[in-house]
Amino acid sequence: MTQRPWLHSYGNVPPQINADAYSSIVALLEQAMARYADKTAFRSFGQSLSFRDVDRLSARFAAFLQRELNVGKGDRVAVMMPNLAAFPVVFLGIARLGAVQVNVNPLYTARELAHQLNDAGVKTIVAYDGSTATLAEVIGETALAHIITVSPGDGLPTPVAGPALDARLTGVLPLSDILREGQPTNYSAPVITGDDLLFLQYTGGTTGVSKGACLSHRNLVANTEQFKALMHDSIRPGEEVVVTALPLYHIFALMVNLISYFSVGAENWLVANPRDIDGLIDTFKQSRLTVFTGVNTLYSGLAAHPRLKEVDFSSLRLSIGGGAAVIPATSARWKEVTGRLILEGYGLSETSPILSINPPFISEFSGTTGLPLPSTDIKLIDDAGNEVALGQSGEICASGPQVMSGYWQRPESNATAFTPDGYFRTGDVGVFDDRGFLKIVDRIKDMIIVSGFNVYPNEIEAVATACPGVAECACIGVPDEKTGEALRLFVVAQAGASLAQQDVIDHCRSLLTGYKVPKSVSFVEALPKSTVGKILRRELRDVA
Numbered sequence: 001m002t003q004r005p006w007l008h009s010y011g012n013v014p015p016q017i018n019a020d021a022y023s024s025i026v027a028l029l030e031q032a033m034a035r036y037a038d039k040t041a042f043r044s045f046g047q048s049l050s051f052r053d054v055d056r057l058s059a060r061f062a063a064f065l066q067r068e069l070n071v072g073k074g075d076r077v078a079v080m081m082p083n084l085a086a087f088p089v090v091f092l093g094i095a096r097l098g099a100v101q102v103n104v105n106p107l108y109t110a111r112e113l114a115h116q117l118n119d120a121g122v123k124t125i126v127a128y129d130g131s132t133a134t135l136a137e138v139i140g141e142t143a144l145a146h147i148i149t150v151s152p153g154d155g156l157p158t159p160v161a162g163p164a165l166d167a168r169l170t171g172v173l174p175l176s177d178i179l180r181e182g183q184p185t186n187y188s189a190p191v192i193t194g195d196d197l198l199f200l201q202y203t204g205g206t207t208g209v210s211k212g213a214c215l216s217h218r219n220l221v222a223n224t225e226q227f228k229a230l231m232h233d234s235i236r237p238g239e240e241v242v243v244t245a246l247p248l249y250h251i252f253a254l255m256v257n258l259i260s261y262f263s264v265g266a267e268n269w270l271v272a273n274p275r276d277i278d279g280l281i282d283t284f285k286q287s288r289l290t291v292f293t294g295v296n297t298l299y300s301g302l303a304a305h306p307r308l309k310e311v312d313f314s315s316l317r318l319s320i321g322g323g324a325a326v327i328p329a330t331s332a333r334w335k336e337v338t339g340r341l342i343l344e345g346y347g348l349s350e351t352s353p354i355l356s357i358n359p360p361f362i363s364e365f366s367g368t369t370g371l372p373l374p375s376t377d378i379k380l381i382d383d384a385g386n387e388v389a390l391g392q393s394g395e396i397c398a399s400g401p402q403v404m405s406g407y408w409q410r411p412e413s414n415a416t417a418f419t420p421d422g423y424f425r426t427g428d429v430g431v432f433d434d435r436g437f438l439k440i441v442d443r444i445k446d447m448i449i450v451s452g453f454n455v456y457p458n459e460i461e462a463v464a465t466a467c468p469g470v471a472e473c474a475c476i477g478v479p480d481e482k483t484g485e486a487l488r489l490f491v492v493a494q495a496g497a498s499l500a501q502q503d504v505i506d507h508c509r510s511l512l513t514g515y516k517v518p519k520s521v522s523f524v525e526a527l528p529k530s531t532v533g534k535i536l537r538r539e540l541r542d543v544a
Contacts, residue, residue, distance in 0.1 A: 004377070009435045013229055013232060014374055016375050023194060024193065025095055029263060032262055033055040039267065040267045041266075044084060049155060056185060060178065063184045065099070065124070069124055071097055071099050076121055077100070079104060080127040080128060080249075083253075084152055103254070120200050121143065124145065146173065150175045200214065211408065219402050223352040228260060240264060241267045245271040251347075253293060289316055292316065292318070294319075295322065296325060296326045313339060318360060319340045320344075353402075358437075359371060367439065368437040368440075380394030396440075397419055397424065399423045399424070428441075428443055446537060452484075455515065460487060464489055467503065469499035470491055470494065474490045476537050478541075478544050488522065489508075
């Protein structure tokens with residue numbers, strides 16, 4: 001495929017962006033803090049921080065790190081917290097020193113935490129009080145010298161009660177003390193270039209030991225500019241209200257909700273516990289949101305909730321889905337209540353993260369992940385490394401200013417992560433239509449082979465979810481003497497639904513060719529999921 005069909009679908013979208021429009025993420029966000037100083041930047045626990053507050057508090061944090069802890073350019077600082085007001089303050093403080101933020105899931109197990117801290121060479125960690133029990137278990141196995149602890153209200157005008165600190169930790173530094181009025185705000189700002197690292201974003205834990213994707217300031221500046229270019233007139237500087245339920249330690253929310261929308265003066269409502277659907281709906285009602293981002297499972301849970309109809313969605317302009325495939329039935333339910341399509345996007349931690357997204361000018365749910373972003377080239381290759389013809393499926397390989405330089409201290413992984421001509425190999429299978437819209441078929445490793453035919457679970461799940469009474473489902477392959485592998489479907493039924501195995505199989509048979517029809521259906525109360533809502537098929541394989 002030598003032609004790039006998506007360029008003909010761009011309309012007013014520029015084919016290229018300037019990845020060096022800002023020298024660093026710090027330059028981009030300092031401009032926003034000056035321009036929108038008096039506007040509300042974040043809301044959390046009924047309180048707010050202005051852009052001026054974030055500027056002052058992050059400078060105070062940077063000064064403490066530099067003066068007291070000798071944190072400097074290139075040093076890795078771990079951040080392990082949910083969506084609290086302290087997150088953007090800490091992030092900007094670290095970035096202003098040219099240090100590197102290592103994003104850590106606050107629900108990590110001790111094993112996962114120890115690996116990440118040691119792999120990244122972390123000596124300083126900023127950890128939520130509720131995560132300190134896990135931290136206490138592994139501190140002796142790490143090189144940690146400084147522990148800064150975070151309570152829910154840190155940075156806000158009034159304290160908020162939170163979990164107790166683990167008693168095994170001593171000599172900790174409460175963030176509330178560091179941010180207290182009267183503490184110094186002056187620090188020596190280093191020269192930060194686009195090539196300097198901003199994040200170590202760990203990924204790949206599903207296939208073994210997780211690796212740190214090295215994301216530079218230029219990577220994130222580029223992806224922000226690319227996102228804003230494709231969203232075009234749908235982003236209104238100074239007027240946006242975004243609700244952030246996805247965790248900020250995940251690169252999707254970090255780039256879109258925090259960095260991109262902060263840069264245009266958005267008011268950001270931080271949701272610390274997205275599993276509290278009633279609380280999230282209350283936030284919708286209070287905020288008059290213009291933008292929401294989520295994963296399919298979150299949208300599905302919201303769309304099925306009877307209270308969602310209480311929300312006035314007349315101000316909502318963008319609903320963006322990522323992290324995993326958005327099921328057509330979920331988008332239909334969401335649009336029925338809100339009036340807005342879910343614009344599905346696609347990307348990876350290694351690509352900062354967005355590679356493609358549906359433009360806001362589409363009028364129907366596309367069932368694809370949209371168009372590649374400006375300045376992004378995507379090619380699909382076969383097993384021999386050759387580019388496939390338009391309309392044929394192949395491994396998605398991407399090039400662009402948002403693609404990482406490589407994995408942290410992993411030369412062996414880097415040698416296989418890129419094609420000989422420098423395209424990042426995603427491990428996903430995709431196909432382009434003639435308009436240049438990219439459809440993700442599935443992960444290469446999730447593909448199931450039935451009697452020699454390739455079956456992709458995403459397709460089966462999309463069909464099965466449309467069966468009346470099915471809330472959500474997941475498809476895996478299990479060994480079969482006759483066909484090599486057979487399809488097993490795990491189904492969560494909707495509340496009150498009367499649903500039998502044969503109902504689901506009959507529904508699938510009416511819409512799928514024979515080898516794609518599940519051989520067995522297992523009903524379960526819940527599907528195993530990651531903290532951002534991705535269904536973990538590997539755990540289903542372990543119990544199948």
